[in-house]
Amino acid sequence: MDSISQQLPSIFNVAAYFLENNLVPGRSEKIAFYYQDETYTYSQVNRFVRCTARLLSELGLERENRLAILLPDTPEFIFAFWATIWLGAVPVPINTACTLDDIQYILNDSRAKVLLTTQAWQEKLTPIQSEFLDHILLTDGETSFLSLITQQNEQFPCAETSRDEPAFWLYTSGSTGRPKGAIHLHQNMVICAENYAKATLGLHSNDITYSVAKMPFAYGLGNTLYMPMAVGAAAILSDANNAFDIITDIQRYQPTILFGIPSIYANILAVHDIAPLDTSSLRLCVSAAEQLPKTIWNKWRETYNQDICEGIGTTEFLHIFLSNRLGECKPGSSG
Missing domain, CATH: 3.40.50.980 (Rossmann fold)
Incomplete structure (x- = not known):
């Protein structure tokens, strides 16, 4: 019997896999996430992800580029994570419990091109010591991340990635030194x-x-x-x-x-x-x-x-x- 990996097609985008599998009748309008007083259905999540992918593409985020996410568990985290993978780029979630020094280190080590965070975190990190960072997107303030993505067209095709291509990085807690990035594949x-x-x-x-x-x-x-x-x-x-x-x-x-x-x-x-x-x-x-x-x-x-x-x-x-x-x-x- 083939392994789970071998059962997946060679051209495989894991963001499309999880999103589109939940657009079938009877599931698309089902609640996917509860957040405070809000709920998001699978069809809404799919739409927000595609709009986010278009926004990130317009900002110049390309295949294999990294996008750092420094947020608590919020809808914006989810939209950005899946949208980055949808593009063939690589999301890098950063734990908000990390020290400022470790966050600066991860931004440099990952060579993140875009950072999604809050105004409070931006102020704490200023000046951000990374020569690779081109854009900072904020979930609050006058031009919030959600306000930007709602202006985008959701018709955006996913990248034709492979099942054994890097999809996202996760950093260890750094208990034995600096945090170390673990690379995870689409499969x-x-x-x-x-x-x-x-x-x-x-x-x-x-x-x-x-x-x-x-x-x-x-x-x-x-x-x-x-x-x-x-x-x-x-x-x-x-x-x-x-x-x-x-x-x-x-x-x-x-x-x-x-x-x-x-x-x-x-x-x-x-x-x-x-x-x-x-x-x-x-x-x-x-x-x-x-x-x-x-x-x-x-x-x-x-x-x-x-x-x-x-x-x-x-x-x-x-x-x-x-x-x-x-x-x-x-x-x-x-x-």
Whole structure:
């Protein structure tokens, strides 16, 4: 039997794959993303991505050029990420928790030609020490990114990239030195979605995912962006980073899958007496990024009658590559 990679056509653009597969009848008007008080359907996301691609092309972003994205999890992040790949160029998400020095380093190391960020980040980074940067696009201010893309024509064909061509870069956290860029190919997201989201977690079109890890992390990118899109599910975009805000989000949006990390599970348990989590919508809890202590796993099971499906992944492997199976989760084990 051919591998997932071999089943893909040699001419393959992963942005077109995830976007156009969700334009079929019964799915195109389905909600793809929840963001604050707004929702975006798959057809709207497709339209915004194509308009963004045209804007970036007019700015001179060419095939294999890099576009850096320094944003929290927002719709603009999604539009720019997919639009850059649609063009055959390469998005480079940057974690907003990085130091200013590391951000300057990534902008130089990636040789990003365009930066998408906010006015606040632009002010913090001024002067930007990169000879390669030609344009800075801002999501706020008088001429916002959204106002620019809504002026564009959406009729813009995707680049005829190959399945083993670089699609995007993700930088490591730099725990052993400077952040290092991991290059991921057009086929990689499909492989992770098939092997983990579908075959391991059983993700389906009625799911709504909520990820504590943000999209510049490999774990968060899969949880929020391409894995829900692989099955026509929905995802919640949130910048919450403490237990109280996460509990509020879960109560508000009623996700079916919680992609957490050990410290958040511990913090939610710690505030249970004053802010109990309503888990009635959740069918699955997942943990990664670091080892989940047995005590937390057992306490979560005792408190909420839910197993936590733990796995392990890396930036270089893109997502979780070793995992427990649903119904067979073993505390203290990554699979």
